[in-house]
Amino acid sequence: MQLDRDLVLHIAKLARVELTESELDVFSTQLSEILAHFGVLNAVDTDGVEPTAHTLPLTNVMADDVARPSLPQDAVLALAPATEDGYLRVRAVLEQ
Amino acid sequence: MRDLHYLTIHQAAALLRTREISSRELTQAALDRIANVEPRVRAFLAVTAERALAQADAADARLKQGESGPLLGVPVAIKDVLSTEGVATTCGSRMLEDFVPPYTATAVRRLFDAGAVMLGKTNMDEFAMGSSTENSAFFPTHNPWDLDRVPGGSSGGSSAAVAAGEAVYALGSDTGGSIRQPAALCGVVGMKPTYGRVSRYGLVAFASSLDQVGPFARDVRDAATVLTAISGHDPADSTSAPVDVPDFVADLDRGVRGLRVGVPREYMPDSLDPGVRARIDAALAALETQGALVDRGVSLPSTEAALAVYYIIAPSEASANLARYDGVKYGFSYRQGSGMWDNMEKTRGRGFGTEVKRRIMIGTYALSSGYYDAYYLKAQKVRTVIRREFDAAFERYDVLVAPVTPTTAFRIGEKTADPFAMYLNDVFTLPVNIAGLPGISVPGGFVDGLPVGVQVIGKPFDEATVLRAAYAIELGGVQEAPRPAL
Numbered sequence: 001m002q003l004d005r006d007l008v009l010h011i012a013k014l015a016r017v018e019l020t021e022s023e024l025d026v027f028s029t030q031l032s033e034i035l036a037h038f039g040v041l042n043a044v045d046t047d048g049v050e051p052t053a054h055t056l057p058l059t060n061v062m063a064d065d066v067a068r069p070s071l072p073q074d075a076v077l078a079l080a081p082a083t084e085d086g087y088l089r090v091r092a093v094l095e096q
Numbered sequence: 097m098r099d100l101h102y103l104t105i106h107q108a109a110a111l112l113r114t115r116e117i118s119s120r121e122l123t124q125a126a127l128d129r130i131a132n133v134e135p136r137v138r139a140f141l142a143v144t145a146e147r148a149l150a151q152a153d154a155a156d157a158r159l160k161q162g163e164s165g166p167l168l169g170v171p172v173a174i175k176d177v178l179s180t181e182g183v184a185t186t187c188g189s190r191m192l193e194d195f196v197p198p199y200t201a202t203a204v205r206r207l208f209d210a211g212a213v214m215l216g217k218t219n220m221d222e223f224a225m226g227s228s229t230e231n232s233a234f235f236p237t238h239n240p241w242d243l244d245r246v247p248g249g250s251s252g253g254s255s256a257a258v259a260a261g262e263a264v265y266a267l268g269s270d271t272g273g274s275i276r277q278p279a280a281l282c283g284v285v286g287m288k289p290t291y292g293r294v295s296r297y298g299l300v301a302f303a304s305s306l307d308q309v310g311p312f313a314r315d316v317r318d319a320a321t322v323l324t325a326i327s328g329h330d331p332a333d334s335t336s337a338p339v340d341v342p343d344f345v346a347d348l349d350r351g352v353r354g355l356r357v358g359v360p361r362e363y364m365p366d367s368l369d370p371g372v373r374a375r376i377d378a379a380l381a382a383l384e385t386q387g388a389l390v391d392r393g394v395s396l397p398s399t400e401a402a403l404a405v406y407y408i409i410a411p412s413e414a415s416a417n418l419a420r421y422d423g424v425k426y427g428f429s430y431r432q433g434s435g436m437w438d439n440m441e442k443t444r445g446r447g448f449g450t451e452v453k454r455r456i457m458i459g460t461y462a463l464s465s466g467y468y469d470a471y472y473l474k475a476q477k478v479r480t481v482i483r484r485e486f487d488a489a490f491e492r493y494d495v496l497v498a499p500v501t502p503t504t505a506f507r508i509g510e511k512t513a514d515p516f517a518m519y520l521n522d523v524f525t526l527p528v529n530i531a532g533l534p535g536i537s538v539p540g541g542f543v544d545g546l547p548v549g550v551q552v553i554g555k556p557f558d559e560a561t562v563l564r565a566a567y568a569i570e571l572g573g574v575q576e577a578p579r580p581a582l
Contacts (some may be wrong), residue, residue, distance in 0.1 A: 008457070015415060015460040016422075016437070018445030025569055027457060030515055034458060037516070038404045038471060044478045051476030052483060054305040054335065055532025055556070057290045061334040073196040079426035090424050091436040 003032045100125035101261040102579065105170050105318040108264055112159055114171045119159065119169030122264075123152035123213050124425060126171045130215065131263045133582045138237050139247075141176050143182055143216035149408045151213040166209030166321045166345075173263035176202050177215040177224050177252045179298035179307065183426040186219040187300045188250075190415040191421050191428045191447035201298025202333065203309045203326040205268060210325050211404035215263050218253030222303045222449045223418065224274055226250050229522040230512055231451045239282060240509070240580040241546055244504040247276030248521075251312070255282040257287045257338050258580055265322055266312040272406050273500070275310045276537035280500035280549020283539050283580075285319045286312045288525075290556045291336035291532035293323075295330030302415035304335075306406075306529040315316060316567040320344035323506020323559060339557055347560050349526070350430025352568040353387030355561075358493035361392065363524050369503045371466030371543030376499050379550040383565065393511055394493065396485045401478050402527040406460050407519060408475035409530070414452075421447060429497070455516060483531040490555045495565045499524050500537045502551035534559045538566040541573060 003011075008028050012019045020029065073086065082089040100122055103111070111117045148171065153568035155169035173537070179185050187194045192209035192535050200208070208214070229237040229252030235251045239245040240260040247256040253269030255278035258266050268275040268307055270288035279286025287310045294309045301307065311322035327341040337411055359380065364373065378388050421445030423429035430446060433439040462471040489496060501521060511518045528535040533556060537549035554562035 003461075011457050011464070013459050014464060015442050015456050016419075016444055017448065017568060018441040019453065020445075023450065025451065027454060031453065031457060031461070033516055033518075034407060035461075039405050040401050041408075041474050041478055044401050044481055045396055046474065046477035046481065048439060049477045050474055052479040053289070053476060055483060056335060056337060058292075058335065058337070063331065063334070071198050079195070079198070081423065081429035083433065088424055089313055090431075091486050093436055 003028055003035065101129035103264060103316045105166060105264055105321055107399045108170050109166050109168070111263050112377055113164050114566045116158070119152040119213060120149060120190065122169065123148050123171050123215070126263060133262060136238060136243055136582065137240055137256050137260045138235055139260065139262055140173070140216045141186060141188070141253065142184060142401050143236060144214060147183070148213050148215050155211045155213060159549060160277060164427050165210055167207060167325055169213060170264050171213045171215050173215050173218045173257040173266040174204055174206060174255055175220055175251050175266070177220055177300045178267060179300065180204060180214070180217065182314060183217065185300070185401070187224070189288040189447065189449065189452070190235065193428065195427055196554070197298070199298060202295035202330045204298065207267070216501070216556040218251070218257055218266060220253055221412070222252035222452050223300065223489045224250040224269055224271055225414070225451050225455055227277055227518050228506065228511065229253060229272070231534060233447060233449050236508055239478070240582055241507045242285060242505065242506055245546070246281065246508055248281035248505065250274040252278045254312050255279050255286060257286055258284045258314060260421055260578060263577070265314070265318055267309060267326070268312055269299055269307055270529065271306045271311050271410060272529050275523040276311065276500050276525050276535055276549065276551060279312055279537040279548065279573070281505040283547030284314060285536065285538055286310065287319050287323060287536040287561055288534065289323060289327065290534045292335055293327050293534070293557065293559065295333040296335040297330055297332035301417040304412040304417060305413060306410060315475045316570050317345060317348060318335065319536070320563045321359055337470065337557070342560055344560055344563055348564055348567045349479050351386060352383055352565055354566060355388040355495065355503040356493045357383055357388045357390045357565065358394035358489055358496045359390065359498055360394045360396045361500060362396050362397065362487070363498035367502070368499065372499050372503065372548050374546040375403055375540040375543065376550055379569045379572070380497060384568055385572060386568050388560065388565070388568070394489055394496065396489060397481050398478065398485055398526070399527060402482055402521065402530055403523055405475045405478050405482065405530055406526040408471050409459065409479065411455040411459030412472050415456045415463065418452070418456055442566070444511050451515070479530050481528055481555055492562050496553040497565070498551045499554065500551040504543050504546035504548060528553055532556060533564050536562050536566045537567050539573065540569065
């Protein structure tokens, strides 16, 4: 699988990461090489094998429905680059 | 008096208990050592001297009141991937260069409760992605055994700090080998516990189904001491396992007579560096001398597929985890763009380094529509196969022994241009994360003046047996390890 420049650009758009021109070129080659290696998986017979998402014998860990103290709002908002009236401030989400 | 900065935890604790030294003296000795060697080693992103001395004084007050504990008053270095309230936690990234967390990671909190003294935060590959600490956004760390070589990664600052006598012990994180590989390359003990053994609360997430926190130490006894302190269920991490934590130190010297040791042949390929092979053989001989039963006929046939499984699953999880860095909530924020999306793309484009972007790209691709089944789902199925092969092996063996790395430490800059060559460093460690097993790197001697690590892999939640085997390898080796000439 060869990743051309346009596909790399498309993936970068999906990931919301701006790439430089040189990164686009280098990634096109490097990602193709890495994806080519993934072909070794086809040698493993996985017919009827369930996927593993994690290795613990745990499912649906439930917490008691009890209110606990959380971090103070001002301490968390102090980390944000811009806030207003206790909210995170962002540029307009819906553009014209 | 001997060099205070090369004491083990148990040696330091004995001197503190009998009041032969104070925690302040021990901490000052570490800070002096840091001042002396840090210009060459560069293990720390930040040294928090004032805070360390305050914690040392608090520990001395507790000692004075007759309190004792193996970690009380002993200085530690913390990988900068673990959140520390009031102390910047950068994760080796421009993205978090100014991030000061409002809370402390559970593993660190447990050390603080036990009276640990934090010396500072250690360097790492950005977001723990790398095998050489060269992906740090700030500077590379140097291997104390040869300053032109890498210390390994991603926890290279922690391993170098312990090897260089800058900290008595350290914490790191291991997603595909990031504790064991740098421990091997720096000649210290490093352990990745079973997935779920140590809380991940406050550990900056890379790949959530693979990440574990663990210790670096000068000997196996110290590693067992730290592991005992940081382990256990935490309501703040629903994937921390509700299982009992034994005292991992208690059974260390029970010996290995009758212990069934398997050596998977896929981990000893013909291409293995002959020097590394000789050191693994020596460790196996030491185990046999002490009564262990070594069988070299083990096969884990899907080992060859592990690298691909890892480089699909870890980047996929990373691409989801790192979506949180949007320039809105915290961290670096580009604000001069043409709109919200432009700001977000430029925030991530400029805040992340090349390797992080590369992995986000791999993960985004593997999870994208049309490729999900071929890559991500297939990798998860092969993950099941790999785990089953380990499970089958552990029906016949108590532990598996293997190399940690295919070679000793490589030169700084040698592999930065070829990401795939860099990934191959972790070929013997990442299957252990894929299967969620405990693994340790214990020093196995030297090749041409560079340390070699021996890996011991165990059954889930059977760290006690892993540590016991590692302790036997340590006993069978050089009693008084040489120190790097710094």
